Amino acid sequence: MAALASLWNGRLYGLEIIRFLENQSQLILAEGTIYPILNRLRAEGLLASEWVEAEAGHPRKYYSLTDPGRQRLHEMAEAWASFAGGLTRLLGPVLNHSRTIRSTEDKQEVQP
Amino acid sequence: MIQTIGLETYISSLRSHLGPITIGDREEIVREIAAYIRDSVEQSGLSLKSVLERLGPPDELAAQYRDGLLIRRASRSISPLLLLRASLRLATKGLSGIVVFFAAIIGYAMGGGFVLSAFAKCFFPGHTGVWIRDGELISSGTQFEVPSPPAHDIAGWWYVPAALVIGSLLILLTSFVIRKALRVSHMLQAKLGLLRSTESVS
Numbered sequence: 113m114a115a116l117a118s119l120w121n122g123r124l125y126g127l128e129i130i131r132f133l134e135n136q137s138q139l140i141l142a143e144g145t146i147y148p149i150l151n152r153l154r155a156e157g158l159l160a161s162e163w164v165e166a167e168a169g170h171p172r173k174y175y176s177l178t179d180p181g182r183q184r185l186h187e188m189a190e191a192w193a194s195f196a197g198g199l200t201r202l203l204g205p206v207l208n209h210s211r212t213i214r215s216t217e218d219k220q221e222v223q224p
Numbered sequence: 225m226i227q228t229i230g231l232e233t234y235i236s237s238l239r240s241h242l243g244p245i246t247i248g249d250r251e252e253i254v255r256e257i258a259a260y261i262r263d264s265v266e267q268s269g270l271s272l273k274s275v276l277e278r279l280g281p282p283d284e285l286a287a288q289y290r291d292g293l294l295i296r297r298a299s300r301s302i303s304p305l306l307l308l309r310a311s312l313r314l315a316t317k318g319l320s321g322i323v324v325f326f327a328a329i330i331g332y333a334m335g336g337g338f339v340l341s342a343f344a345k346c347f348f349p350g351h352t353g354v355w356i357r358d359g360e361l362i363s364s365g366t367q368f369e370v371p372s373p374p375a376h377d378i379a380g381w382w383y384v385p386a387a388l389v390i391g392s393l394l395i396l397l398t399s400f401v402i403r404k405a406l407r408v409s410h411m412l413q414a415k416l417g418l419l420r421s422t423e424s425v426s
Contacts, residue, residue: 126259126260127263127264127267142278143278143279143280144278144279144280147253147260147285148285151253152292169262169263169266172263173256
């Protein structure tokens with residue numbers, strides 16, 4: 113899902129996808145993992161790929177979402193949002209408790 | 225080993241380990257990995273050794289591509305042999321894979337057993353059937369020692385179509401379950417890959 117989501121705004125090549133995921137979501141993917149995944153997604157028709165000649169340097173293989181890829185990403189995003197929403201509600205009391213403790217500690221630090 | 229080999233050696237080794245993949249796809253993979261290595265060295269300033277280490281050994285990288293191809297082919301196939309091969313590969317990846325593999329063995333063995341016994345009925349009609357005594361099932365299938373009277377065979381020649389149908393259904397059901405498991409395994413592999421990479425960094 114993360115690999116598909118990284119291509120939502122346009123085409124990227126492998127190294128750009130890795131860096132995008134690191135910068136945007138702190139997902140650190142092993143290079144040896146991402147390339148076979150991209151290859152599989154392309155074989156399944158969720159991604160399209162094309163070799164593009166760079167102005168400087170060597171050609172790079174760019175990936176972009178196909179229509180079925182966008183559709184699949186929509187479905188995955190909705191399923192993930194539903195799952196994450198439920199988990200957030202479950203953890204709500206825990207997070208509120210943590211905030212209360214931090215707030216109390218901050219006040220104690222301010223008061224001499 | 226990886227510390228001492230250069231780009232060309234790495235690429236050559238990767239190509240040789242991609243064996244079963246078609247030549248066109250193989251060259252595409254090799255070209256992309258070579259481009260990644262050059263980009264990483266040029267843009268991130270990492271040494272070639274570091275970049276190759278991050279990619280992992282060429283045989284392991286090639287195995288991921290090969291597994292992907294095998295599982296993709298098998299998840300669209302109804303060939304028991306291909307499905308068994310893929311489930312065996314899946315068994316090397318964790319407990320759930322082992323469960324799927326043994327379920328496949330049991331399912332195909334039972335299905336195949338019914339089909340074989342249907343054929344056996346044609347050659348050994350007196351030794352193949354469903355025997356009951358006093359309303360209770362005594363034995364079924366092909367037996368060396370036929371249960372003695374008052375036990376008797378209630379299936380007769382109906383055993384042949386019944387065993388063929390049950391056996392075929394079992395084989396189809398097993399194939400369906402393996403295909404489903406293989407499709408799910410694609411997602412699991414991606415998740416495992418993420419976990420492995422995160423662990424290696426932390």
